[in-house]
Amino acid sequence: MLWRKSTIGCIVLGLCASLAGATNAFALNPVTSSIASFTLIAPTSEVPSGLLARAVIASGAGCPMLSGSTSAGRTFALPMRLRSKPALAGAAYSALDVCERGIPTGTDNAMVGSRVIPATLPSRIKRIALTGDSGCRITSLAVQNCANTSAWPLARISRNIAKDKPDVIINLGDYFYREAECPVTDQGLCASSPPPPGNLPVTGSAMSWIADALIPMQPMFDAAPILMARGNHESCARGGIGYFLFFSPQRSTALQCAPSIVDGKVVVPSNDISPTWNATWQVGDSDATAHTLDIEVIDSAYGGDQSVDSYAAIQRPSYVAAARRVAKEKPDEAWLLTHRPIFGMISTQYSDGQSVWTSPNQTAASQGLLGDFNLILSSHVHVAQAVNIPNQPAQLVIGNGGTLLDPATGYETPKYGPLSNVDGSPLSPLATPYPAPTSTWTDVRFGYIIATPGTQTKSWSLEHRDERGKPFASCAVANRLAKCRTTH
Numbered sequence: 001m002l003w004r005k006s007t008i009g010c011i012v013l014g015l016c017a018s019l020a021g022a023t024n025a026f027a028l029n030p031v032t033s034s035i036a037s038f039t040l041i042a043p044t045s046e047v048p049s050g051l052l053a054r055a056v057i058a059s060g061a062g063c064p065m066l067s068g069s070t071s072a073g074r075t076f077a078l079p080m081r082l083r084s085k086p087a088l089a090g091a092a093y094s095a096l097d098v099c100e101r102g103i104p105t106g107t108d109n110a111m112v113g114s115r116v117i118p119a120t121l122p123s124r125i126k127r128i129a130l131t132g133d134s135g136c137r138i139t140s141l142a143v144q145n146c147a148n149t150s151a152w153p154l155a156r157i158s159r160n161i162a163k164d165k166p167d168v169i170i171n172l173g174d175y176f177y178r179e180a181e182c183p184v185t186d187q188g189l190c191a192s193s194p195p196p197p198g199n200l201p202v203t204g205s206a207m208s209w210i211a212d213a214l215i216p217m218q219p220m221f222d223a224a225p226i227l228m229a230r231g232n233h234e235s236c237a238r239g240g241i242g243y244f245l246f247f248s249p250q251r252s253t254a255l256q257c258a259p260s261i262v263d264g265k266v267v268v269p270s271n272d273i274s275p276t277w278n279a280t281w282q283v284g285d286s287d288a289t290a291h292t293l294d295i296e297v298i299d300s301a302y303g304g305d306q307s308v309d310s311y312a313a314i315q316r317p318s319y320v321a322a323a324r325r326v327a328k329e330k331p332d333e334a335w336l337l338t339h340r341p342i343f344g345m346i347s348t349q350y351s352d353g354q355s356v357w358t359s360p361n362q363t364a365a366s367q368g369l370l371g372d373f374n375l376i377l378s379s380h381v382h383v384a385q386a387v388n389i390p391n392q393p394a395q396l397v398i399g400n401g402g403t404l405l406d407p408a409t410g411y412e413t414p415k416y417g418p419l420s421n422v423d424g425s426p427l428s429p430l431a432t433p434y435p436a437p438t439s440t441w442t443d444v445r446f447g448y449i450i451a452t453p454g455t456q457t458k459s460w461s462l463e464h465r466d467e468r469g470k471p472f473a474s475c476a477v478a479n480r481l482a483k484c485r486t487t488h
């Protein structure tokens, strides 16, 4: 571990030149000062190993090497490649460059420059961390205390997820929340938080991504490969340029939110939906329960939260692609991952007497396509929640990863189902309401989930932990049902 300490000293004291050559790592990798490095879960169509190494570095510093060795004893040192940056992103993203390289299949250990990164998934996954909705909220209406790690606990959650030693981490999206300049009246909460760029029709910038995600998430980046879904805060008009630069797992998507000039104005895309992709893992508590788990990842960055409209038809192909792949490949178990929930409830304090069911365009877009899924994972509502709709996969909402929580009360089980109004009538002629839920459970505390396979095939035990890592609730998932209870 000595070389890692040397690396820190090298960065802090600027002694890299005198230390270079002191170890093999330095000899191979003259660049040691990556701002963040991590291993993304990526589609195997792009990276055969399903693992993509990324490094965020100072702009112009030059990409580090990806080095390591395989279980067969072969060593490698591969130059990382610069990821494209949108030409018109201007100064907002000029401070950083992003480098990437697929991790070779069979890799045992790997380093980006001189920093160790997660290099492998176990042959049988036994521990999955689940988290979502994490940035520090600054809008004209609400300001979180970004200067206090109890009020904005992402760094603590990240550290405790790392301590729990998951095999893999799933992040359900909404990373970027610093959407307004810190109000003069709230300087004690957010003084000097990076403001939105004034020269682009977007709210995100490199500096806000550093503050909201890249620095506080580094402990969990170090712990395990991570799947980073896109939330609505990563739409192109918000943090999308940063999402596609840092976290999108496809090498071809770097410019998806690139600004362009139309009729003399700078604009960014909207309703740009990334194609559905998937990851398939071996999971299980023992040989007897080992099985394949397929996770279908939907891009639900768009579509609104209150009505069913023409967007549902635009979103539907994402769910058709997921359902088709699962029907064709027939994994033992399949989860649907979509940032906006399909069966998620907001507090009656927010619903203004209307339906509490959120994101009905996702509900409508996926209708009739959920038959092969056991579980739906989402965030978006800033709570921990489980919803069981008759004959549908259980819905989990894990939106308590650090951003300002939703109201603490107002989550009684509704007597009407998704896609209906409070009197049970259809919300829209475009979609048939679901029946009322058989049960719901909501707990409004910061935290994350550690999921472990149960002793029965395709069953899971979920432990909700708070930002200190202390358990506060548990869920048993089996037969497409999630039964949750608060324990502390």
Ligand SMILES: [Fe+2]
Binding pocket: 133, 174, 380, 381, 382, 399, 403
């Ligand atoms: Fe959110």
Ligand SMILES: [Fe+2]
Binding pocket: 174, 231, 232, 233, 339, 379, 380, 381
């Ligand atoms: Fe969201």
